[in-house]
Amino acid sequence: MALSDIACRNAHKSDKAKDGKAFKLFDDKGLFLLVKPTESGWGKWWRFKYRFDGKEKQLSLGTYPEVSLGQAREKRDEARKLVAAMIDPGENRKAVKEARADSFANSFEVIAREWGSKKVQTWDEKNNRSKRMLERNIFPWLGAKPIADILPKDILASLRRIEERGTIETAHRTLQICGQVFRYAVATGRVDRDITQDLKGALPPAKGEHFAAITEPKEAAELLRAIDSYQGSLPALCALKLAPLVFVRPGELRAMQWQDVNLETAEWRYLVTKTNVQHIVPLSRQALAILLELQPLTGHGRYVFPSERTPSGIRCMSENTLNAALKRLGYGKDKMTVHGFRAMARTILDEVLGVRPDFIEHQLAHAVRDPNGRAYNRTAHLPERHKMMQQWADYLDALKQGAQVIQFPRQA
Template sequence: MLTDRACRNANCPPNKPRARFADSGGLYLEVAANGSKRWFAKYRFGGKEKRLALGNYPTVSLKDARDGRDVARKTREQGADPVQARRVARAVKTASAAITFEAVAREYHATKAEGWSTTHAKQWLRCCEKDLFPWVGSLPLAEVTAPVLLTTLRRVEARGATQLVRDLSEYAGQVFRYGIQSGKTIANPAADLKGAFKHHTVRHAAALVEPVRVGELLRAIEGYAGQPTTRAALELSALIFQRPGNVRAMEWAWIDLDAAMLTIPADSMKRVKAGKINGRPHFVPLAPRAVELLKDLQPLTGHGRFVFPSTRGDGRCMSENTIAGALLGMGFSREQMSAHGFRAMARTLIVERLPGVSPDVIEAQLAHGKAGPLGMAYDRAEFMEQRRALMQSWADYLEQLRAGATVIEFKAA
């Protein structure tokens, strides 16, 4: 039998390519002419002599080599070929390594992204790439336990991004549920993190909802000294109260000035992908003042695609920061008014100041989808007369506020 000293001193004779030094039970050390030393275990299986490589000496010690030989013997006694068993084990390990959190997440994303909106699909993957993959992406899915995931999300929470923490937890949960469904794991640790994070306070878009302050805003817009397209975009935002993205990306092809109608295509609306593909367009009746604004803009931008093109002349629409910057320039802070705030302003004042308007008509004009069996029924053309009347009444009310009409302020007792 070999000793550790004998292994250290073992050399290959000059006239041979290699030499073998036997231990016991089929184990031997093979020394090559170049001085390398490797362990092998010799055995018979299926009537044939075979050998199993056990590693290099001294990385694999004499004791470790004997342990490997014994494991191989037990494998053979159980009716399996040690070499084949090792190949299977390596294949399983390789497959397990491929079932990492990142691999499964990307597989899930590729499966679901086609049914998501382009924006959500990009956001989902971008958030995972930035805040999940660097920390848990390389781990096998089954090794991403609740404590491991919590530690990862705590890093995001430490930045004060409390809403992003919840989004990432939801995204991770989707990955684990997909992993369970596809047989890649058996648990969803994200579900165990409920209640583990700091409270998130939802911040609504800043909006002016007091009539006196709205009048001040409208007069400030009237006196705006910046770009005429920006001034028009501000006033039109108040008149039609559509989403900021739909206002700044408005196209001349969507507008019928003779019919006084803005028709926003379904694929430009804030909807899930199926709604963008199969949904109806959103109709926005235009009050005479809105038509007047657009007619005034035609000589300026009517030759191009967008009603409000970028001033950079790069073929894009107005920047999402333009309206926000204009509001700041007029003295309205981000905490007082925002581009999205025109919607909340209209929703609040129409309910409080324009009696007799059906809430369903208001919601339809805001393009708020309705759940239940009626679905988007309130967005159908048969409600257009009510919606035309609403938009005219709203435009008239805004004009009264701009002109400084006396308004009644309701104060708490």
């Protein structure tokens, strides 16, 4: 007789279960329910018995009640169709499983995360910008798709969603990241070419990101005095004080690590994320004083400015912390940003203090080339840059104290 759902549900209560041994309840056409004791009671497994190439075989169809009697019969019938077509259901299942595994291993998301972990220094950080862009804009639609099956129009559709939010710069940046992932896939033999090249001109031109900055000495003095009055946490206060002294990119300041700081030589050496080159930041006496003040609090951890939400110190300060602090001081993003300290230093060092532009450009970690087209190395003009950074720090101190602004002749 064919099985009923009641018989399946009460199988462990039947007479066959009294001796505590495994037994089978047969349906028809090769389907049966295997019932056997487990550590937590009784388990019930659906099995389909069939013959293929003269050999008796069994195919697992799931467990009861997760797979109902009706669903088990449907799976049995599908397997019987394969047998009739001279296809072994067991071997077919293995092939499908392997194909799915191969498809997953070559999905866009898997390859993108592999690229990030190998090529992006700060990829493991929660707030890594490239990772966040992919997770928000690409993975939900293309992440599970094999990278070789993705077409330019698929990427463009995702970029259009970003564009509709009014963030065309983000769309361009996301396209660049996708291009890097595809080039990595080409290098590792997953695809033949970078299809993002087909999307050149598909997006409206980006206007270019503008960072508000204060470049007038008088206004800079007011800002510096406001920073000194900040009532937030000590790491945030120290980061705000250090930002104008070193004028590095905000992400590099936030990710500053104690292991990269040499207090004896007064230098901070790290890898510039934008250009992937080593960079040296001479530290003025004022910068050293800030770091020494903070060291007892955060010096035991990895980051100079750890995340305030992660007491263990395994993550650096959030990218919003310092701009939010400036906003609390009355300097919104339309007036001043942390990135704006770079423009402040570039303008005043050149126009007020008369420092040689190539010294400034080196310190900004910009690509500076000599007359022969060779890029200067990271130690170029290092003694002069040490002097410049101390001059800059002294000037800012004098500015805060209300000293008269004097125009200096340009240095030779």
